Amino acid sequence: DVKVTQSSRYLVKRTGEKVFLECVQDMDHENMFWYRQDPGLGLRLIYFSYDVKMKEKGDIPEGYSVSREKKERFSLILESASTNQTSMYLCASSLFTSGRGGQYFGPGTRLTVT
Amino acid sequence: SQQGEEDPQALSIQEGENATMNCSYKTSINNLQWYRQNSGRGLVHLILIRSNEREKHSGRLRVTLDTSKKSSSLLITASRAADTASYFCATDANSGNTPLVFGKGTRLSVIA
Numbered sequence: 001d002v003k004v005t006q007s008s009r010y011l012v013k014r015t016g017e018k019v020f021l022e023c024v025q026d027m028d029h030e031n032m033f034w035y036r037q038d039p040g041l042g043l044r045l046i047y048f049s050y051d052v053k054m055k056e057k058g059d060i061p062e063g064y065s066v067s068r069e070k071k072e073r074f075s076l077i078l079e080s081a082s083t084n085q086t087s088m089y090l091c092a093s094s095l096f097t098s099g100r101g102g103q104y105f106g107p108g109t110r111l112t113v114t
Numbered sequence: 115s116q117q118g119e120e121d122p123q124a125l126s127i128q129e130g131e132n133a134t135m136n137c138s139y140k141t142s143i144n145n146l147q148w149y150r151q152n153s154g155r156g157l158v159h160l161i162l163i164r165s166n167e168r169e170k171h172s173g174r175l176r177v178t179l180d181t182s183k184k185s186s187s188l189l190i191t192a193s194r195a196a197d198t199a200s201y202f203c204a205t206d207a208n209s210g211n212t213p214l215v216f217g218k219g220t221r222l223s224v225i226a
Binding site: 004033035040041042043045048050058088090092097100101102103104105106107108110 | 144145147149154155156157158159162202204206211213214216217218219
């Protein structure tokens with residue numbers, strides 16, 4: 001079974017802090033994705049990556065950056081956390097480029113910025 | 115980006131009843147997928163239906179797809195309390211490597 005793990009289930013950070021959210025998958029998938037999920041807004045794509053050292057902006061990249069130095073690891077970085085970045089963050093991976101065939105999600109990180 | 119829209123936003127039924135959720139989308143697609151999310155957890159892939167398929171079954175799940183109406187439905191038969199979750203449709207657009215686009219979900223409550 002595909003396993004996608006995220007570094008923390010719950011995280012509390014202060015405004016202005018630099019925040020790293022880590023995601024690791026064990027199925028050798030080339031494609032990885034970061035979403036945020038907010039009530040009433042569904043899942044919104046922040047960034048995705050089709051290969052090592054490759055990244056593409058999603059729908060809401062502002063205030064975020066990503067790093068993909070190894071195939072299995074995709075990191076989401078909040079350069080200077082703000083209260084409007086309080087959210088549930090979900091990482092996913094997939095075998096096929098567009099998620100065709102299904103995406104596999106991690107358990108999520110609930111981030112609170114105070 | 116264009117999102118699928120699930121309908122209804124919330125649904126409450128008794129255990130043993132059937133639950134039907136609908137998804138409408140706007141662009142032509144390669145396939146449409148349904149996911150489930152238990153409260154506070156990640157999404158789990160349930161079923162995928164290709165654009166040339168009209169109906170697909172998996173256990174108690176039945177998915178239909180009408181590409182002429184750009185809509186899909188997910189039917190859960192003989193629902194159980196454990197089916198309580200949010201259900202999302204996701205569309206794989208028929209345009210290169212565009213990522214999946216998720217709807218906002220239907221929140222299903224199954225009352226024992």
